Amino acid sequence: MMISRRDFLQTGMAASAILGASSFGQWGRLAAQQALTQDQLTRFDTFGNVSLIHVTDIHAQLKPLYFREPSINIGVGDNKGKVPHVTGADFRRLYGIDDGSPAHYALSSGDFTALAQGYGRVGGLDRVATVINQIRADRPDALLLDGGDTWHGSYTCYQTEGQDMVNVMNALKPDAMTFHWEFTLGSDRVNELVEGLPFAALGQNIFDAEWDEPAELFPPYKFFERGGVKIAVIGQAFPYMPIANPGWMFPEYAFGIRDEHMQEMVDEVRAQGAELVVLLSHNGFDVDKKMAGIVTGIDVILSGHTHDALPEPVLVGETIIVASGSNGKFVSRVDLDVRDGRMMGFRHKLIPIFSDVIAPDPEMTALIDAQRAPFADQLSEVIGQTSSLLYRRGNFNGTWDDLICDALLSEREADIALSPGVRWGPSILPGQDITREDIWNVTSMTYGQAYRTEMTGEFLHVVLEDVADNLFNPDPYYQQGGDMVRTGGLGYRIDISKPQGSRITDLTLLKTGEAIDPSKSYVIAGWASVNEGTEGPMIWDVVEDHIARLGTVTINPNTSVTVTGL
Amino acid sequence: MELTRRNAMILGAGAIVATGLPLTAAAAAGDEEIAAFTGGAEIGSTGVTLTAPEIAENGNTVPIEVSAPGATAIMVLALGNPTPPVATFNFGPLAASQSASTRIRLAGTQDVVAIAKLADGSFARASSTVKVTIGGCGG
Numbered sequence: 242m243m244i245s246r247r248d249f250l251q252t253g254m255a256a257s258a259i260l261g262a263s264s265f266g267q268w269g270r271l272a273a274q275q276a277l278t279q280d281q282l283t284r285f286d287t288f289g290n291v292s293l294i295h296v297t298d299i300h301a302q303l304k305p306l307y308f309r310e311p312s313i314n315i316g317v318g319d320n321k322g323k324v325p326h327v328t329g330a331d332f333r334r335l336y337g338i339d340d341g342s343p344a345h346y347a348l349s350s351g352d353f354t355a356l357a358q359g360y361g362r363v364g365g366l367d368r369v370a371t372v373i374n375q376i377r378a379d380r381p382d383a384l385l386l387d388g389g390d391t392w393h394g395s396y397t398c399y400q401t402e403g404q405d406m407v408n409v410m411n412a413l414k415p416d417a418m419t420f421h422w423e424f425t426l427g428s429d430r431v432n433e434l435v436e437g438l439p440f441a442a443l444g445q446n447i448f449d450a451e452w453d454e455p456a457e458l459f460p461p462y463k464f465f466e467r468g469g470v471k472i473a474v475i476g477q478a479f480p481y482m483p484i485a486n487p488g489w490m491f492p493e494y495a496f497g498i499r500d501e502h503m504q505e506m507v508d509e510v511r512a513q514g515a516e517l518v519v520l521l522s523h524n525g526f527d528v529d530k531k532m533a534g535i536v537t538g539i540d541v542i543l544s545g546h547t548h549d550a551l552p553e554p555v556l557v558g559e560t561i562i563v564a565s566g567s568n569g570k571f572v573s574r575v576d577l578d579v580r581d582g583r584m585m586g587f588r589h590k591l592i593p594i595f596s597d598v599i600a601p602d603p604e605m606t607a608l609i610d611a612q613r614a615p616f617a618d619q620l621s622e623v624i625g626q627t628s629s630l631l632y633r634r635g636n637f638n639g640t641w642d643d644l645i646c647d648a649l650l651s652e653r654e655a656d657i658a659l660s661p662g663v664r665w666g667p668s669i670l671p672g673q674d675i676t677r678e679d680i681w682n683v684t685s686m687t688y689g690q691a692y693r694t695e696m697t698g699e700f701l702h703v704v705l706e707d708v709a710d711n712l713f714n715p716d717p718y719y720q721q722g723g724d725m726v727r728t729g730g731l732g733y734r735i736d737i738s739k740p741q742g743s744r745i746t747d748l749t750l751l752k753t754g755e756a757i758d759p760s761k762s763y764v765i766a767g768w769a770s771v772n773e774g775t776e777g778p779m780i781w782d783v784v785e786d787h788i789a790r791l792g793t794v795t796i797n798p799n800t801s802v803t804v805t806g807l
Numbered sequence: 808m809e810l811t812r813r814n815a816m817i818l819g820a821g822a823i824v825a826t827g828l829p830l831t832a833a834a835a836a837g838d839e840e841i842a843a844f845t846g847g848a849e850i851g852s853t854g855v856t857l858t859a860p861e862i863a864e865n866g867n868t869v870p871i872e873v874s875a876p877g878a879t880a881i882m883v884l885a886l887g888n889p890t891p892p893v894a895t896f897n898f899g900p901l902a903a904s905q906s907a908s909t910r911i912r913l914a915g916t917q918d919v920v921a922i923a924k925l926a927d928g929s930f931a932r933a934s935s936t937v938k939v940t941i942g943g944c945g946g
Binding site for chain 2 (some may be wrong): 710716
């Protein structure tokens with residue numbers, strides 16, 4: 242084992258060490274913020290000779306926000322009960338995080354509303370800029386690597402087709418990036434943006450669909466010489482883009498996991514003298530874990546896609562896997578000691594971006610505001626209020642999705658609503674206004690048409706089984722990394738331990754309480770279809786109409802899904 | 808998530824395979840073809856590599872590659888298809904390499920199998936589950 246035990250222990254539960262023992266009850270907003278300082282959040286004893294900075298899954302969130310981590314994130318197969326499938330109080334016990342501490346608020350669910358009121362917002366790329374600048378002050382040649390899902394997820398990103406994010410990220414000066422939702426801008430726009438990037442656009446698994454050969458625009462890897470170390474960064478885009486997202490929008494490209502090609506690339510860069518091999522991945526955490534056990538020779542995997550935030554790396558063999566959260570909420574710093582062509586040790590810190598504690602970088606604030614200025618009136622328009630916490634993350638439902646399904650049921654006059662189990666989208670606290678920007682933050686996409694169609698009960702069952710297997714197939718290589726499709730007007734039981742075809746039972750039409758009849762047709766409303774030619778109003782307009790009509794939104798507890806087989 | 812007739816047909820096939828109803832018949836048909844190819848000889852597990860996607864991007868055209876250094880022939884079967892045999896690649900003594908790639912059509916989620924006849928006359932088998940899915944809800 243080349244990583245010494247001592248070095249492993251130095252890896253950080255930085256966040257949990259910030260305040261030591263404290264319970265939130267003793268802390269008012271002012272006290273909490275006075276106790277936290279920027280220096281505490283970013284303090285790091287520079288280590289070794291190489292620094293990596295990882296950001297991922299920003300989903301176009303330029304401004305500070307609230308983001309509730311999931312309370313339900315079930316692991317299956319070998320990952321049952323393993324991180325990141327540990328949530329809430331169990332997560333805090335596992336990492337020794339005090340209840341009510343900043344780390345509790347940043348990393349886990351539980352008491353979210355109270356803690357959010359105390360600790361305030363998180364994220365904001367002007368705060369992220371401050372942290373990156375500080376790391377670069379320690380180590381000027383640190384590598385900044387963006388795991389993708391950057392050019393998607395907001396009103397301004399949609400209106401500018403990703404230009405706002407490209408402008409802001411370029412100012413942060415990343416060294417490389419990989420991709421997922423970017424491709425939903427359509428291949429013409431992706432090609433145009435990528436051709437203009439001043440940094441590497443990597444993806445060893447981005448292939449030409451016609452010839453099944455590596456796509457020229459996306460090299461598999463790039464070499465960097467930093468701290469006297471020859472570093473190869475290999476990119477891995479989201480493997481299931483044409484399946485989980487509309488393939489017709491980027492028909493020239495094929496993806497897949499392609500771990501045999503990954504091994505070829507690792508062998509190739511090692512043969513060219515790479516002393517450190519870093520994988521910038523959008524695989525999702527469990528896929529990265531499996532890949533680390535199959536592909537040999539990767540030192541560090543910077544993991545994205547599944548939006549997990551882990552306070553220390555997970556070790557698989559001699560590979561460390563770093564998970565850096567989402568929505569601009571975290572920056573990971575990984576310092577490495579590379580000697581004699583080998584990684585000898587590491588030190589790591591997952592830095593939570595507390596927006597009220599970390600000073601914004603003024604130049605970046607100005608740049609962000611400039612992107613938003615043309616849309617200021619549209620963004621800030623108040624559509625309604627909420628008396629409930631609105632959030633999305635969780636395997637089965639979130640209150641934002643309950644609201645979206647309610648909107649589909651009432652505005653589209655449907656029996657049943659389906660809403661995709663995506664993991665992006667910030668939270669809104671009880672008592673807050675809901676602005677147009679807030680609605681777009683949880684719905685924005687290039688295929689947001691809200692369709693209305695008919696499905697037999699039998700077909701509906703097939704759909705639920707199909708999506709459930711994307712989440713609960715015991716082999717991570719068959720998982721797509723999202724959550725279960727959200728349902729409105731429909732109840733069911735799911736036994737996650739069963740194989741595809743027999744997990745979902747007891748389908749119930751909630752408005753009548755009757756069992757779903759396999760042979761009967763039901764009116765279904767949904768959005769985010771991957772099929773070309775889908776028609777309907779845009780989902781953000783449907784949700785806006787619904788909220789405007791309600792005035793104040795209240796979401797009752799959702800008990801429509803019963804989960805067994807845990 | 809919206810259904811089209813095409814997807815409904817793909818899904819229907821997928822669901823049948825998933826519940827396992829016709830698989831026994833299909834697997835038996837595959838066994839027959841394999842027995843004819845091997846002459847009933849024992850089949851080992853090393854010497855042939857099958858590369859296939861875990862989840863097909865398009866079930867109508869799934870890229871696969873087979874490779875077996877020194878082999879004289881490689882047979883490919885899609886066990887869940889109405890007609891399981893896909894192709895048999897024969898390699899002459901002057902073949903520079905014993906590998907081939909092609910695209911195959913899969914009726915639904917199923918195992919794709921490659922059987923190679925190796926240089927010493929023995930046989931080797933590799934198999935891979937390829938999922939055909941409707942997808943639609945990535946994170």
